[in-house]
Amino acid sequence: ERITGSFSYSTYHTIEEIYSWIDGLLLEYPKLVSRIDIGQSYEGRPIYALKFSTGGNKPAIWIDTGIHSREWITQATGVWTAKKIASSYGVDSSLTDILDNLDIILEIVTNPDGYAYTHSTNRMWRKTRSINAGSTCVGVDPNRNWNAGFGGPGSSSNPCSETYHGAHPHSEPEVYSVVDFILAHGNVKAMLSIHSYSQMLLFPYGYTNDLAPDHEELTELAKQTANALASLHGTQYTYGTTIATIYRADGTATDWAYNNGIKYSYTFELRDTGRYGFILPAEQIIPTAEETWLALMTVMEHVKNHPY
C-alpha cells in the first residue's frame, strides 16, 4: 500500500518509474494481479502485461495503452486504471462481478522504446525505435503494422513517415508480442486499444468501407460508452467506424483483433480539450482516467453480459 498508495497518479512518469510501480502493485495485490512478460521491445526492454484474475482460465478482456509513445495521457490513464481495477475488486460490485467472470489483461506501455525516447530525447516521438534497412529514418508506426489490410493506402511505405507500416506485418516485436499472446490465449473477447487525442471511439473497419457483421451492436455499444464517459465531466466523444469517422487506416490493431474473432474491438482516443494536443497538462490525468473508467466499465459489463 505504501508503494502504490504514495505514487502520484496526477503526474507523468518515466518507464522505469512505471515498471517499478508495477512491482509494487504485484506485492500489494498478489492474489489478484500477476505480471506476464509477453516479449521484448526492439531495444530489449521487457514488455509487460498485467493480468487481473480471480483464478481459472476465464475469457479475457485485453486493454492496451500507449502504442503511440507521445500520447502520454494514455500510459498515465493505464497506470490509474490498473490501480483502480486492483483496488475495486471486492469493493465495487460491478467490477467484482466482471472479474468473477472474466480476466482483464492490461498492457500499460505498449511501445516501451518509443516511450523511453519521449522522455530522453524527443517528446514528440510516435513510432517504435527499430532501424529500417536502407533508410536513415527510424521507427515503424505500430498501429499500421498489424496484419489487417497491411500495406494499404491508409498507411505509408516511406520509413520517414509517421505512419510507416514496416517491412512486413508484425515486423515489430511490440506488435508480434501482443499477437502471439492473444492468439496463444485463444479466449480474448474484447480488445480495447487506447490512444489520444481527439475524443473518439472507433471500431472496425479502418481498411475497408465494408461494415463489420456486428456493426449494429458495436455502434449501439459505442453510443452507450460515449454517453457513460460524458456523464462525468461532459467530455464529448464522436464514434463510428475508423474509416467513416476519421480516415482510412490500414494495418490497425482493432481491425486485426476483429478479423481474429474478437468481436468487441475498439480504439479509444482520449481527451484533448482542443488546446494542448499531446501535451495535456498532468492535472487532467485523473479526470481523464476517471471518465475513461466509466467507458471501460460499460464495455466490460457488456462483454460479461453477452458471452459468445
Next chain:
Amino acid sequence: QKTFVGDQVLRAHAKDNAQLDVLRELEAMKHLQVDFWRGPSRPNLPVDIRVPNAVLQQVKVFLESNSIDYSIMIEDVQELLDQEHQDIQSATLR
C-alpha cells in the same frame, strides 16, 4: 532533449475536399518537416499541424494563399514542454 522552441501548432479548418487535398499536399512536403498531430480527414474535423519555427511563415503563407482558415492552437510548443518538465520535477521532489 530536442527542443521545439518557437514551434507552433496550427489548427486548420478545411471547408471542402479540395482544401483537404491541399492539406494533404502539405503533409507530403517532407522537407518542411511539419508534423500532423491530427491529419486531414473530413471537412468538419480540424487538422492540427505542428510547424517548426523555421518554416512557420512559409506554412502560414501556404495556408493563406489557399484560403484555408487556421488558428494558432499552441503558441510555443517548447513553453508547454518546459512547463510539463517542471511539473514532473516538482512531483518527483514531492
